[in-house]
Amino acid sequence: MSWLCGGLRWTAGRPALAWYGGGGRLEHVERVSELTYGNDVAFRVTGEDRLCVxxxxxxxxxxxxVPRRSSGGxxxxxARLERSRSVAADTMADDPRPYAVYLAWFGSGMVKVGIxxxxxxxxxxLEQGAVAFTWLGRGPLMAARRTEELLRAALGVPDRIPYKEKRAVRSxxxxxxxxxREIEELHRxxxxxxxxxxxxxRAPFEAVDHAGVFGLEGLRPMTGxxxxxxxxxxxxxRLLAAAGPDLHLGTADGAVVVLDTRLMSGWELAGVGPEGGAAAGVTVPVKSVERGVQGGLF
Structure with missing residues (x-):
């Protein structure tokens, strides 16, 4: 049976893929399949089109x-309706829930502030792929937002870091x-x-490290x-690591290919059986990466 993929979910601190009932509908999550480092990820695209989630x-x-290369899906x-009730778009100023402000670390010199x-x-x-983080404080939404803006202006800390930059330094x-130490200094x-x-x-400094959760220790550099x-x-x-929406996969030919699971959402997928196995490889478009510089297609 084929399923529509809903992309990666972090459930109880572990990566898993969400699947929706087949037949071109996305009414509810039918199942979630947990991912385990060292096991294979193997699927085939069976649908003709990628559907909006x-x-x-x-x-x-x-x-x-929707376009095949769209990360939003x-x-x-x-997309307009989604943003009409979005904290990121500042359309939920009346949200009564408490919010937390954090500093997230993705690599040397790559720290962002967020809520x-x-x-x-x-x-x-976990969803953003933060390798380490610390809380800064908790309070009403607008107070958290003002604190975020204060840090951006005074410390020059951004509120967004592109995924391609995060991927480039994980190994x-x-x-x-x-x-x-880096986030402790910024916290101070x-x-x-x-x-x-x-x-x-305000929250005291306490570093939380996700390198082990993501499987980043000893990770080989990506090649595509x-x-x-x-x-x-x-x-x-073979699943080597997972960080944010990304899966780092080791292929039979020794390559390490990164798959942004946001590109999977809305596709009808099926498993690759034993008859296909590792020989099936990665036959979707891949951009090569040599010494951290992205090159042409192969």
Whole structure:
């Protein structure tokens, strides 16, 4: 039986793929398959088109077809509806839930500031692929947002880091102590700033490290990045690591290919049976990466 993929989910601190019922509908999650490092990821694209995943992954009433290279996986109308109730788009100023402010570390000199609903815990950090992070404080949404803006302006810390930059450094990270030192210094500098909202409760420094959760220790450098899925294409590889939406797969020919699972959402996929196995390899479009520089297609 074929299923529509919903992309990667971090469940109880572990990576898993979400699957929706087949037949071109995305009404509800039918199952979630947990991913295990050292095991194979193997699937074949059986659908002809990639369908919009809809709002809150609830399905698109128009069953719109979306571009294969879109990381959002939504048609323009569903994307507009999604952002109409989005914290990131500042359209939920009336949200009564408490929010947490954090510093997230992705590599040397790559630290961002962000906010997340306090009830979600560290889920947002796992989804972004943060190798290490620390909390800065908790409070009402607008207080958390003002704190985020304060740090961006005063410390020059961005609120976004492109995934291609995160991927490029995962196999050459400094040690755990150095990772912690960098965010500890920024936490100290942030705490010394004037202008923090009084309603935000500050949090002491405490480094949380995800390198083990992601499987990054001893990770080999990537040699290619999947750019899109395509009908009848296959992806078969040994799962080496998972960070954010990315799967690092070791292939039978010794390559390490990164698959952004956001490109999987909305596709109808089926497993690759024993008759296909490792020989099926990766037959979808891949952009080569040589010494950290992306080259042509192969």
């Amino acid at each position: 809809g709002v809150r992954r609830g399905g698109c009433p128009l069953r719109s077809v 939504q048609c323009p109308e569903c 997340t609903a306090d009830e979600r815990g560290s889920a947002r950090l 050459s990270l400094p040690g755990r102590a150095e990772r912690a 500098r942030a705490g010394a700033l004037a202008g923090w909202p009084e309603s935000l409760e 990045v999947v750019t899109e899925l395509a009908p009848e294409g296959t992806v078969v590889g």
